[in-house]
Amino acid sequence: MTAHTPSRALRSIVIVGGGSAGWMAAASLATALASRRCTITLIESNEIGTVGVGEATIPPIRTFNQTLGLDEAEFLRRTQGSFKLGIQFVNWGRQGQRYFHPFGPHGVAFDYAPLHQHWLKSRHEGGSTDLDDHSMAWAAARLNRFAPPLADPRDVRSTYDYAYHFDAGLYARFLREVAEARGVQRIEGRIDGVLLRPDDGHVDRVKLADGREIGGDFFIDCSGFRGLLIEEALQTGYENWSHWLPCDRAMAVPSARGADFTPYTRSTAHAAGWQWRIPLQHRTGNGHVYCSRFISDDEAAATLLAHLDAPAQATPRALRFTTGRRRQFWHRNVVALGLASGFMEPLESTSLHLVQSGISRLLALFPDRDFDPPTIAEYNRIGIQEWERIRDFLILHYKLTERQDSELWRYCAAMPIPDTLQWKIDHFRRSGRLVSEGNDLFGNASWLAVHIGQFNWPERHDPLVDLRGVDGAAMLERQRLAMQQTAAAMPSHQDFIERHCRAPAP
Numbered sequence: 001m002t003a004h005t006p007s008r009a010l011r012s013i014v015i016v017g018g019g020s021a022g023w024m025a026a027a028s029l030a031t032a033l034a035s036r037r038c039t040i041t042l043i044e045s046n047e048i049g050t051v052g053v054g055e056a057t058i059p060p061i062r063t064f065n066q067t068l069g070l071d072e073a074e075f076l077r078r079t080q081g082s083f084k085l086g087i088q089f090v091n092w093g094r095q096g097q098r099y100f101h102p103f104g105p106h107g108v109a110f111d112y113a114p115l116h117q118h119w120l121k122s123r124h125e126g127g128s129t130d131l132d133d134h135s136m137a138w139a140a141a142r143l144n145r146f147a148p149p150l151a152d153p154r155d156v157r158s159t160y161d162y163a164y165h166f167d168a169g170l171y172a173r174f175l176r177e178v179a180e181a182r183g184v185q186r187i188e189g190r191i192d193g194v195l196l197r198p199d200d201g202h203v204d205r206v207k208l209a210d211g212r213e214i215g216g217d218f219f220i221d222c223s224g225f226r227g228l229l230i231e232e233a234l235q236t237g238y239e240n241w242s243h244w245l246p247c248d249r250a251m252a253v254p255s256a257r258g259a260d261f262t263p264y265t266r267s268t269a270h271a272a273g274w275q276w277r278i279p280l281q282h283r284t285g286n287g288h289v290y291c292s293r294f295i296s297d298d299e300a301a302a303t304l305l306a307h308l309d310a311p312a313q314a315t316p317r318a319l320r321f322t323t324g325r326r327r328q329f330w331h332r333n334v335v336a337l338g339l340a341s342g343f344m345e346p347l348e349s350t351s352l353h354l355v356q357s358g359i360s361r362l363l364a365l366f367p368d369r370d371f372d373p374p375t376i377a378e379y380n381r382i383g384i385q386e387w388e389r390i391r392d393f394l395i396l397h398y399k400l401t402e403r404q405d406s407e408l409w410r411y412c413a414a415m416p417i418p419d420t421l422q423w424k425i426d427h428f429r430r431s432g433r434l435v436s437e438g439n440d441l442f443g444n445a446s447w448l449a450v451h452i453g454q455f456n457w458p459e460r461h462d463p464l465v466d467l468r469g470v471d472g473a474a475m476l477e478r479q480r481l482a483m484q485q486t487a488a489a490m491p492s493h494q495d496f497i498e499r500h501c502r503a504p505a506p
Contacts, residue, residue, distance in 0.1 A: 008368040010038045010217045016191060016206060016229055017222035018044030020168045021338025021355045023175035025220050027068055028359045030182035040183065043206065043214060045190040048224075055285045056084060056265045056278045056349040057163040058441075059103050064356045068178060076501035078174045079166035080281040083146045083263045083493060085137040087348070091269040092454055094402050099130075099453030100264070101348075102137035104160035105445045107479045108153075111472065113465045116448055118472025120432050120461035127473060131452045134476060136160045139483040145490035146263045156482050163349070165265065165278045165285070187214065191223075194233035202333040202371075203229055217369050218333050221340040230326055230336040237327035238342070244395045244417065245323040246408065247273050247345055251301045251316040252287040258309040263493040267347060270303055271295070271406040276346065277309070281503045284310060289345055294407045321345070329383045330376045335362055342387065347394050353441070357386060386441060392421040393442045393450075400425070400454035425456060432458035 013029060015022050026042045033040070065075055075081065086102040093099070107115045119127075119134060132138045137160035140146060150157040180186060193207035205215035206229075221229040230236050242248060257279065266277040273290030288304035295303070301316040325342030329335060336342075337358045344350050365379045399417050403409035417425075420437070427435045428451050434444040465472065491499070 008370055010367065010369060012039045012041070012216040013218045013220065014206070014214055014216035015040070015042040015220045015222055017048075017224060017338075017340070018042060018172060018176070018186075019222065019224070019338065020172045020175075020352060021340075022220075022222035023172045023179055024064070024352070024355050025222060025337055025359055026179035026184045027175045027182070028064075028363070030179050030184050031068055032363055034182075036183055039185065040179075041185045041187060041214060041216070042179070043187045043189055043191060043208070046188060047190055055168050055280070056087075056165050056276070056346070058349050058353050059161040059163045060353055060356060061163055068175075070174075070178070073501040075174065076164065076166070076497070077503045079164075079170040080283075080503045080506065081164045081166035081501070082261070082279055082281055082497060084163045084165050084265060084349075085141045085146070085160060085263050086135075087265045087267055088141075088262075089267050089269075089397070089450075089453060091403075092267070092274075092397060092401060094455070095405065099449065100132045100135060100138040100141065101446060101449040101453070102132075102135040102141075102160060103162055104135070104137050104149075106131060106134045106448065107136075107476065108156060108159055110475050111468055111470050113462055113468055113470075113472075114434075114444075115472075115476070116452075117432055117462040117465045118470070119476060120458060121465050122473040122476060124461060125473075129476070129480065131449070133480050134483075136483045136486070137162075139487035140490055141262065141264045143487050143490075144260070144262055144493050145487050146493040146496045147490045156479060156486055162263075165280055167280060168352075187212075191228060194229060196233065200332070201234070203233060218367065219335075221334055221336040222338050224339045225321065225343070227326070227336060227340045229334045230329075230331060230340055234331050234334060236331045236336075238322070239324045239327055240322055241324040241391060242322055244391070244415065245345060245398070246291045246293070246411065247289045247323070248321060249292050249297065249300065250287050250289045250319045250321070250345075251297070251304050252285070252319065253304060253308075253316040254283045254313045255286055255308045256310040256313060257282065257284055260309065261492075261494050265349065268307065269403075269409075270307075272300070272408045274347070275304060275307055281497065282506050283313060284308075286312075287346075288316075289347070291408050325384070325387050328376075328380050329358065330379045333367075333371055335379075341383075344387070344390055344394065347397060348390070348442070350390055350441070354387070354390075357441075358383065385439065388418075388420070389437075389440050390442070392418055392424070393440075393446070395421055396425070396447075396450050397454070400450065400456050402455060425451075429456055429458060431460055431462055433462065 090098045189208035191206045192209045197204045205213045268275045272295035278285035290300045321343045398412040
């Protein structure tokens, strides 16, 4: 007979910090650990505010919400949410120029050769359409139209995806209700001490300002930039990426909702950084991300306020950050999520996604009380790879600029970049080929949009196109017209929300 081995399963999980990251973790764990054999406790203090700039998302957030069983219409009503078909970039490659990064591919594939290679050949032969003209997401977005995509792959309405804009504070509040209904215990209090186990250096318990002590087997650090457990207690270390992503501050301010209710985010480059515009049902979120070496805080705030499309509703709020990541996301018995794990500036709306992927990876590599080192190493390996590939995609936006009108853009155009990114730029410049080591969060359509949108023009198209005997130009034109007609028949973004998910006035 085999001797019975006592269970080493986790008995208690403590989440330090609320906000979007904390409550996303709490709701996910409560849903996954439905047996109630492991308690989940979240500690947060009403004295400590949350950053709350992550109001724009990318399509995987839909999967996250579905996994929690959230109804889309209710979620949008509860968070003053709107729809997002992609991001428009203004003044990035050159002053006065714009392009669109769509959610979804450009067109419906019709040949062995990628569609964009037929478009490149057409351009080389005198064609004049923009790449954006072949995106169904942009066909709808440019008219401020929205409807959910279809599943039929033969229909142009199957060639786009969508995400959301929403109020991150309201999202955290909504997820708190979900988590508490599924058994999560919330403790109000400010942590002023962390006690480690003397034998192995793991976190044993946290001490609150009122003297209470909360112990646990496993801790999730959602304490923001401070990294109360992962950094202050465990001294995990930080990898600084500011030499590649030099912006280190942001000013954020809400404004009244403008007349232009766009189903997309807008990113507008300025002299020393860039400005986001995120339309919600009840207001517009705005912010200026900038490099403090090249502009003062007062000048940055003035630039932000001068470029709003409706009156500001508050005084700009300042944030400071260092772009980069923890050297390990999981160290001993602590996993860091959200701003505690690092900071990727919100240029491509990845903040909440990195929380989501960290949670998914944790559930796939879930520990017991032995905290198996190979499991922790694999969690960190996958996470580091994901962060570095997103980092390279963000650097691409800064590096591919022809602007020479300010110190920031001259610095970015000349700066050395990671070899992993230079490899991608060089391949595309030679023949329009999109290469990858696999598992990029941002796929070919995303890289294509930025390469072309910021003038990394291929020297030639793929030679396979010349041997295919396909009239690619005619196919592209038929699709372009079909997209225009389809978009014109869609309801407006406002009408779709009024019909399906209008939020009550705040």
